[in-house]
Amino acid sequence: MIRDPFLDTQGIHNFRDYGGWETADGRQVKTGLLWRSGQHVGASEADLAAVHALDIRTVIDLRGLSERERNPCKRPDGFAGEVHFYEGETTSSPPHMDVDEAITTAEFARQRMMAVYTRMPRNPAMATMFSRYLTLLAERGGASLVHCFAGKDRTGVAAMLLLHILGVDRERQMAEFLRTNEAPTFEVLAAQSVPGIEARLGRKLDEEAVKALLEVHEDYLHTFWHEVEEDHGSLDSWLENAIGVDELLKDALRARYLT
Template identity: 75%
Template sequence: MIRDPFIPTEGIHNLRDFGGWKTGEGGSVRTGLLWRSGQHVDASDADLAAVDALDIRTIIDLRGESERERNPCRRSDRWAGEVIAYEGETTSSPPHMNVAPDTTTAEFARERMIGVYTRMPRNPAMTEMFSRYFKALDEREGGSLVHCFAGKDRTGVAAMLVLHVLGVHRDEQMAEFLRTNDAPTLEVLASQSVPGIEAKLGRKLDDDAIRALLEVHEDYLATFWRVAAEDHGSLDAYLENALGVDEVLKERLKARFVA
């Protein structure tokens, strides 16, 4: 992928197109249809105008009710699409903010994040939302945007699952996941996250611990893959058994999103 997928923003972290990847069958995932980001609570007017220009018809908000109440996303007055969200909690707290008293160093921070990715494929609320995401991709016209709080963990897994269904090789799935670390807006996520994390801990985080929580690492996604395969036999079996993404649906999505 040569092009820059990031949209310049002032108050939205990690807004980008995750199309453009090659598939194993010689095609490419269409661009301009599959978008991802962090939450839009601090979106500027210029950010909202930039989102409007993307012609996004559907937003899949992976946050739970309490997250949405604490951080209501800004939407343009001109936006007339649909927001799909969960009626309840998808997690006890945003994954990167799910900290404990020992989460002050990078080692402990990464251990906490591994725990997040271990639980995610077994979380009924996330299973429901991933399934709704695929249903929206199948049924709704136009572009879509999937986001959570940080746009990296729940959103990163959602994007990976879509790319897998579309036939993108696992190495490129990981590359898309890790591209989050190249986002030019890390300071936006830090301002939304670090004060709350440090208040919860009652102490300062060291810089490496902050990066472990705000960035993503290969072993995070590898943990999701491992647990899904342990529970279902393979990632494809997880997609079919847990999310309802069977071969028929895969072919419809490929016809729509692969050129």
């Protein structure tokens, strides 16, 4: 894709359109319908106006109850869409915030993130939300937004799942996943995350540890795929058996989002 997929925002991290990718059979994922981002707790008035112009009708918030209570998202004035979320906790804490006293080096930080992607395929709450997201995409018209705290881990997997169903190959799925590292709003996420992590640790994070926690890396998504395949043999089998994605749902998603 030559176009810039990122929305110009001041207080929302990683807001972008993840359509536009070519499928293995030469079709293309529609643009302007599939948006993803981090949380909107710090959205400016200009941000809200820009979001309002997108006419987003469905928001899927992958954060758990305590995350939403600590960081209530702002919505544009006149927002008439539906917001869907999980009634309980989707994780013990935002994945990149799940830290301990050993997190001050990049390797320990990376291992913590690898553990997140090892657990995610077996997390019942996330299975529920991934299922709900894919079902809503098929049922509801107009544009949608999926987000979590940082818009990179839970949201990154949600976007990957749809691209897989639509026939985008793994190389492009990974390219979309890694595009998070190109987001021009890294400092927004750092401001929302690093002080809390450092307060929990009682010490400063080194620069490489911050990157390991706040960026994404190929081995994170490879770990997710590996764990799924270890348990179910294939991503398609996991989608069918753990997420409830049957051929009718796949066909509906392809009909709606491919051109």
